[in-house]
Amino acid sequence: MAKVNRKLATILATDCVDFSKFMEIQEELTLTNLSACREIIDPIIEEHGGRIFHTAGDSVIADFGSPVECVHAAMKFQEALTSRNETVDEGPKLEWRVGIHVDDVITEGENIYGSGVNIAARLEAQCEPGRILLSRIVQEQVQKRVDFIVSPAGTRALKNISDEFEVFYIAKSMDDRCVDDKAPPTRAKETPRVNTKGARKKPRLAILPFTNDGRDQDSDYLADGIVEDLITEFSMIREFEIVSSKTSFDFRDRGEDTAEFAATHKLDFIISGGIRSSGKRVRISLELSEVESGKALWRDRYDRVIEDVFDLQDEIVRTITISLLGEIEISSLQRAKRKATENISSYESLLRGKEMHHRFTKQANSQALEFFDQAIEADPSNAQAHAWKACTIGQGIVRGFLEGDPDKFIGEAMDSIASALELNENDFECHRMLSAVYLSQHEYQLAEEHGRRAYDINPNDPRVLAGYGEVLARLGKPEKGVELLEKALSLDPIPQGQMNSDNRYTDLTLAYFYLKDYERCIEIGKKVEHINFKSWLFVNYSKSELGSFDEKDAYLKQGLEEFNEGDWDLKVDRLHLPNEKTQSDLLEFLNDL
Template sequence: MEQRLAAVLAADMAGYSRLMEADEAGTIARLRTHRIELIDPAIAKNKGRIIKTTGDGMLVEFQSVTDAVKCAVEIQQRMKRRNSDVPQERRIEFRIGINLGDIIFEEDDIFGDGVNIAARIEQLADVGGICITAAVATQIADRLEITLEDLGEKLLKNISRPVHLFRVGLDGATTLPLPPEEDVKRSVSKPSIVVLPFNNMSGDPDQEFFSDGLTEDIITELSRRHELFVISRNSSFVYKNRSVNVREVADKLGAQYLVEGSVRKIGDRVRVTVQLIDAVNDAHIWADKYDRRLDDIFAIQDEVTAAIAATLPGRVEAAQRDQLARTKPANMAAYECALAAKVLHHRGSAADNEQAQALIDRALALDPGYAHAHAWRACILGQAWVHGWCENKEATWAEIVAELDRALALDDNDADVHRILAAVNVNNNALTAARYHQERALSLNPNYDLVVVQQGELLTWLGRPEEGIEWIRKAMRLNPHHPERFWSHLGKAHFAARQYGEAVEAFMHLSVMDHVQHAFVAACYGWLGDEIAARAHLEKVRALAPDVDVDSFLATLHYAQESDFQHLREGLAKAAKCRSDLSTGEVAAQ
């Protein structure tokens, strides 16, 4: 046995039994996600050691009282942000108690009065709050900028003497690396959008609930996109059944874009029309209509909502890009710099990546607290890291990790942050971590086409390409204006599923193919035994990437199963054999 002074943190999940009864599998999954993404990293960062865990709590030892309190504050502050858009009855919240005292250490467990007091005061903490003993308060009083509320002496169960307790005030706590004061003056000017109540054109009052429900669902789904500012339902429904002037509504609500629509029932069918209007220029940007059989009104509502929510942000972003083309970089706001950086990133060249880095750096200089921009800086640096467009890969990777940590600390509920975390982890072959972040992104925004297509891509890497194909096609249906690269993801999924004809067809939708895509097509034709086509695409690979050999090419891929690597290797070998069989001279040359 060893006895020494240590800080003990006891944490317990509030309402655990109630949550487990309501949704056992969902509660376990959400708790696991919080552990992996937030709690365990916070403990590790603050040099804590988890001694034991129970289904709904844990006991952690720290050698520094300051580290223990910093860890607790970080967990509670970030859990509050995570719960901001979660219904009250589904929130996972913790109580935390911290004590400083003599602890007995034996066989990876801890015992003693100091541990018992930590466990008891945790039960007295507020839900989402922190309770500490006077011994802890004395140690941190001059070290951390937090407020402490004196709770006086309390009698604790099975503790003979009264214990003096304090409540930690979280609202004013600055132990986290919070943005500087100037961040409060947000320089981000996100596109603002109002969804006006859809008109019921059916002449059937019973259809009113459908048009109102559709409008509300679209507002809810668009609000999941943190790069948009969506006017609330209460503001937009003021204009229900009223003839509106676009510019007047936009001026009154402060909206740049308006969404209008109508619902018409025709026999056993329903038609929904929708249009997006640039209120500043009074110009129609996009319009579409959706015709569906009236078999299940709620299924139609969900389907049309998903399609509109997936398409609209892309149309808004396209309109913003058109405006950026006429704007000087020096005059761009943080959002505009981030958007321009995204455009350059998607072009995929070293020169464009360098410009993208400069623009995203400017976005963060304008607004250091812009979580979306921190995530995209990680993504842009990740592109440079993957392609070797950086002088020091180790230092660049450290920057990527730091940017993602910062983005998560600022906004745990941005689907894009988790989507990019998943993508970066895939490129680092950390597929388990990628799955957690991908699931979180999908739960935050299930109608975001980039998240949906990435689910298909990840499933393909994990050896489940048939499921991957379904997700990729779903993303294409959600957003008919999807980026061209979706076809590349679909082609790779079909290849992994041994569906070579479908894979070739998908790749043929690309206007320009890089050496990776040509290699997959060559492997498809290798398996199909088409010598001429295999040779043509293999020649394209050699022309575009003369220094790449099969091993270095396979090393850039992220399959979880060795059989998928061998499948591609054999396809390329068959393509190379087709090429070498063409003439004696070529065989000799090889």
């Protein structure tokens, strides 16, 4: 195990209040004033022995060896910023807030991690503009060593840290104190806790499609591709739930209201942003906001070259995850081979191929295969290109887009899956597809094995949840199957390529049938808009088990007219049911109709 480097440090976090609002109103003047503020802040931090290890322009995080020097620095630059604002004639008067905490931290190169960083940042978010908020440990260290007045400011609820975190304000004189001696200590919540009665509820996120802020509309594929990649990254983190890319893009395409979208999908947090590309330069602006309060918890802007987009995605995921969960809870971020390729041409072809795949037309299917071939030609080690090629061939077979011998295309798809797994044995797309292939071939144990591997790698992808959930329901684990299928419905109500939720509800009728919860099976079956054999059979069989079967029922008659052609045995066989007794019971029911 690699040695972890630790040290005791004083962390200062400071942020410019309402910076984004001012940028929308007076962009150039705001930037000018921001630069002037940073010309005050940065040298003072350095003068007092501090080191800035993270900055987003309108925010700074620095570490100091001494809490006394840190407090002196903060007081000095806050006083200087106040004086400057008195002389500002043009543009907004920018105010800053400061949070300071002392803690044991982990150092990794130039970066610092740990709860000490999180606490300082959360104190800063609780601080009033123009002031400095301290934790108790800082107050204890500096109270007798500085000439400033340190006053109690009550308690704060800091997410994942404490509901009763004691804090203090520091001021030059008694008149400047931010405390009401007559009032009891106040409590201000930074964010609502993501807890429910009993067990903890996982935070649910949505990443909204980024706006394309550049002049080149042809770069829409890049904006959408980065969003889809970020959704995949977050979906691999077990501590989160995240709605599917299809659900997020539907939000944009339908012009839905954000508040209504958040309520429908029971979101806790929303990530939004924009992208501007010019040549090889890419600028991404991001904001993380809390749904309940509407408050922006974090925002940042990144300027990179396109070749750095993979590292940028890692940085974004890590930063947002830390801000919501804390450093100690993100072990699932440590995954191998997340980068599709180091070759930017291969990556761009991969994104264009995925864009075409998602259109679900014959022409787009053909174009997608061409783009994936180009991605593979540019970088044969691009495992995702091989995996998505297999997925696109499967789409072409199922939807009749590919003309010719189906066995030939199936062979090509399996070859692509094999190539992808050889390059990256942890590609969840490949295991997801292999699970479906083995289920169709009645190789149930292999279907379960690959479904489990896909789920272990990506526990939030709705396609993984649906496929693995169906397999588990068939193999004697209907409770877990129902859980995964209900989650797939919640995160991705209308799957990609579909117009409604019929596929989700149909899968659930199978799971509730196996669970022998016949009432729920019937209830779910009523939500299927267009009749299909699978849900029709399970719903009517459930009615017979409950004694509510009616031969005059219109729904029963509609199914008989539509499905009673040919052999019932073949139709039941296509349901891929492993238990012969179950098959026999269903066939007996059908033959008695």
